[in-house]
Amino acid sequence: MRVEIWSDIACPWCYVGKARFDKALAAFPHRDRVEVVHRSFELDPDRPKGEVEPVLTMLTRKYGMSEEQARAGEDGLGAQAAAEGLAYRTRGRDHGNTFDLHRLLHLAKEHGRQDELLALLYRANFAEERSLFTGGDERLVALAVEAGLDAGAARAVLADPDAYADAVRADEREAARLGANGVPFFVLDRTYGVSGTQPVGVFAQALARAWEERPSPEPVGRAGAEACGPDGCAVPRH
Template identity: 80%
Template sequence: MRVEIWSDIACPWCYVGKARFERALASFPHRDSVEVVHRSFELDPDRAKGDTTPVITMLTRKYGMSEAQAEAAEDGVGAQAGAEGLEYRTRGRDHGNTFDMHRLLHFAKAEGRQDELIGLLYRANFAEEESVFDSDDRLVALAAEAGLDADAARAVLADPTAYADDVRADEREAAELGANGVPFFVLDRTYGVSGAQPAEVFEQALTQAWGNRSPLTVLSADGADACGPDGCAVPGA
């Protein structure tokens, strides 16, 4: 069975949702027969490369929050991340364009190291002090940590056309499937799970998708936490 996950490195609920899905997968009896593929979805595709802003500032502008409200929202996400055993820096993070990260993830997929790289990118963006938006050197170092050739990764980043079509194809397919926010999980093109659902929802979807082949049915509880072009769900809002 194949599970495709549309996500963005800038999406905190994708970070949390990945952990919840992996917890469900770990207890799934057929987990060794499940292939996980990460697909591209940009939350801020019009933002220019190098145009970064503090996350708290981005939240105040996007949602019309006060700084105190934005900080409280980040604290809420951080608490949910912490409940999944994830580190989450609620202050001092940047927000920026993620297109190059998606291109690098497609390169990693071709090399069989995609899951390793996306985990490192999430960790770097949400848990570490050094920004992933500052320079290509940071991304190259993460690629090397994921087991990729550093020179090859640098060459991908230096060529803006490398894997660009793959990113755009993923984004078109997300639109065709009706995904207007992330994370969005598609299980064997049979079931879709929208948002950072509880692990129990993923367990249900894995079980149903394993034994059933039918047109895509989206399992989406009201109020599921997700990120879309207009922003990310804010705890308590």
């Protein structure tokens, strides 16, 4: 069985959602026969490369909220991440263009290291002090090497803006074709769709149903689950 997951490194709900899905998959009796493929989805594709701003600044600008509300929202996200055992820096993070990160993930896919690189990119973006967007290419190369990739291959991809660009765009077109207007978006055997960061139990239910190969596509999970959309990531307000 194949599970395809559309996500973006800049999406906090994708970070939390991956952790919840991984817990459900770990408990799934047929987990060794499940192939997980990560697909590209850019939340801010029109942002120029190199244009970086603090996350709190982006939130106040995009949502029209006060800085106090933005801080409270980040605190809420931090609490949800902590509940899944994830580190989350609620202050001092940056927001930038993620196209190069997706291109590297396609390189990692070819070498069977996609999940490893994705986990490292999430950790770097949400938990570490050093920004993914201001550290230069060598920061990304170091993460690629940590994931098990060749440094020279990673540098070559980053130096060539066309490398894997078509693969990223193809993923994004496929997401649009499937009706995904936000991430995370999970598709199980092209039969069941799970949208947003659902509870572990919902992912477990979806895995079981997809395994049983039910004939009719059926939405799984509650409406209005937290997700990141074309206008960014909605955050809790307190």
